[in-house]
Amino acid sequence: xxxxxxxxxxxxxxxxxxxxxxxxxxxxxxxxxxxxxxxxxxxxxxxxxxxxxxxxxxxxxxxxxxxxxxxxxxxxxxxxxxxxxxxxxxxxxxxxxxxxxxxxxxxxxxxxxxxxxxxxxxxxxxxxxxxxxxxxxxxxxxxxxxxxxxxxxxxxxxxxxxxxxxxxxxxxxxxxxxxxxxxxxxxxxxxxxxxxxxxxxxxxxxxxxxxxxxxxxxxxx
Numbered sequence: 001x002x003x004x005x006x007x008x009x010x011x012x013x014x015x016x017x018x019x020x021x022x023x024x025x026x027x028x029x030x031x032x033x034x035x036x037x038x039x040x041x042x043x044x045x046x047x048x049x050x051x052x053x054x055x056x057x058x059x060x061x062x063x064x065x066x067x068x069x070x071x072x073x074x075x076x077x078x079x080x081x082x083x084x085x086x087x088x089x090x091x092x093x094x095x096x097x098x099x100x101x102x103x104x105x106x107x108x109x110x111x112x113x114x115x116x117x118x119x120x121x122x123x124x125x126x127x128x129x130x131x132x133x134x135x136x137x138x139x140x141x142x143x144x145x146x147x148x149x150x151x152x153x154x155x156x157x158x159x160x161x162x163x164x165x166x167x168x169x170x171x172x173x174x175x176x177x178x179x180x181x182x183x184x185x186x187x188x189x190x191x192x193x194x195x196x197x198x199x200x201x202x203x204x205x206x207x208x209x210x211x212x213x214x215x216x217x218x219x220x221x
Contacts, residue, residue: 020136031125052094
């Protein structure tokens with residue numbers, strides 16, 4: 001019985017790591033769709049979002065079943081609770097990649113991004129995907145130092161996001177209000193995606209140490 005129980009706990013972590021991989025792939029493709037004005041890639045992200053939603057449901061069902069049937073305590077209980085919260089964050093990351101893809105689809109065949117901000121989004125996309133991949137590694141390794149390093153990497157995203165505003169607000173911006181709105185929304189999608197990756201990493205720290213790192217917002221709880 002106990003061996004089966006621990007196998008189920010291990011499967012929970014494996015499934016959560018699989019969600020990280022899915023949302024990383026989704027944002028990687030969504031960024032390509034955005035930068036290349038590629039409708040088929042955008043549609044691939046949009047149609048694939050259901051699989052991420054299903055993965056969250058599966059994680060939650062497994063977690064609640066363990067709570068009900070096994071009454072876990074200590075580290076095991078923290079693992080189950082962390083999975084429930086982290087799966088929610090990962091689903092939101094998938095939704096944010098979906099939003100990026102939908103913007104690319106809505107503006108097709110026209111490109112969404114003026115040339116002067118394309119470099120920003122290429123880099124924001126790279127950071128976002130890297131954060132999700134690192135979160136996947138941390139779930140497997142339970143490496144607290146690596147989990148905390150994800151928050152440091154998120155600072156790069158925040159810096160890019162802030163600088164994007166200076167570009168949009170500059171008097172030399174020549175692309176109109178609609179384009180400025182698109183760029184602002186897209187920047188927010190990437191920034192929030194990174195924030196949720198940090199939240200996932202913090203849940204791993206909680207599992208290992210029993211203490212939740214600071215600076216979680218209400219949206220992350």
